[in-house]
Amino acid sequence: MANGDILRVNKVSKNFGGLVALSEVSFRVKQGEFLGLIGPNGAGKSVMVNLISGMYKPNKGNIEFDGLVITGMRPDRIIRMGLSRTFQHSTLFFDLTVRENIMMGVREIGDIGLAQAILQSAGARAKDQVIGQRAKEVMQLLELEGQAEEKAANLPYGLQKVVAIGIAIAPRPKVLILDEPLTGLVAAEVNQVMHHIAGLNRQGMTIFIIEHNMRAVMSYCARIMVLSFGNKIAEGTPSEIQKNPDVINSYLGK
Numbered sequence: 001m002a003n004g005d006i007l008r009v010n011k012v013s014k015n016f017g018g019l020v021a022l023s024e025v026s027f028r029v030k031q032g033e034f035l036g037l038i039g040p041n042g043a044g045k046s047v048m049v050n051l052i053s054g055m056y057k058p059n060k061g062n063i064e065f066d067g068l069v070i071t072g073m074r075p076d077r078i079i080r081m082g083l084s085r086t087f088q089h090s091t092l093f094f095d096l097t098v099r100e101n102i103m104m105g106v107r108e109i110g111d112i113g114l115a116q117a118i119l120q121s122a123g124a125r126a127k128d129q130v131i132g133q134r135a136k137e138v139m140q141l142l143e144l145e146g147q148a149e150e151k152a153a154n155l156p157y158g159l160q161k162v163v164a165i166g167i168a169i170a171p172r173p174k175v176l177i178l179d180e181p182l183t184g185l186v187a188a189e190v191n192q193v194m195h196h197i198a199g200l201n202r203q204g205m206t207i208f209i210i211e212h213n214m215r216a217v218m219s220y221c222a223r224i225m226v227l228s229f230g231n232k233i234a235e236g237t238p239s240e241i242q243k244n245p246d247v248i249n250s251y252l253g254k
């Protein structure tokens, strides 16, 4: 895409019956960027994530990812194109180990770059090997090797969030969307999760994070967008956002 945009949201609106959840919202995300989305409860943040990831369809407007219009595409196809997300509520397989959880992330996609040909043509054993290898890489990347054989249910909450990120990045996405990944975490866990997200960004992954934790958003995001009642009310650097009177009135001041 021109200007290095990896994602473009163009005048997107979403209604639920008479409720306007999003009203003609537009924004762009640059390749490699660390973008934050903030706003009060009910502002439309999760609806925006669901529209981008193909779970909802907009009533108006369109969304472009990596040069293609993805509006109306099925969520699995959007993931295969390289746009992955995590969910506000945990989506781990609690009875499975960390390794097995991350293997699920790889397997679900069935497309891991160079390994794609092997996955399509080879027998079950070769497939398992490729999937296991990718799971190992992901665990190394997120420093989860020590917990590889632990059941997800037995992990502290912060590590469960890291495993959820592992499932999402297993298919090597270009863009990772995180929907409130810090909810319910204590300060040390917040730092742990943000450390991993920042590491992924340093390695080139574009990050789009929805969060209420202002300290984390302000210290990690290069740019922040603010939604309120379905409208984009501001966009700028953390210091611009902190000074913006509309943002203070509708969100930060409260």
Ligand SMILES: Nc1ncnc2c1ncn2[C@@H]1O[C@H](COP(=O)(O)OP(=O)(O)OP(=O)(O)O)[C@@H](O)[C@H]1O
Pocket: 016, 019, 021, 039, 040, 041, 042, 043, 044, 045, 046, 047, 048
């Ligand atoms: N599937 C749905 N059906 C009907 N209304 C919905 C649906 N999903 C979201 N909404 C409504 O859309 C509005 C925006 O909700 P959304 O979940 O996007 O808010 P949010 O900004 O993510 O809030 P929070 O910070 O509390 O997660 C709310 O009024 C919500 O009730």
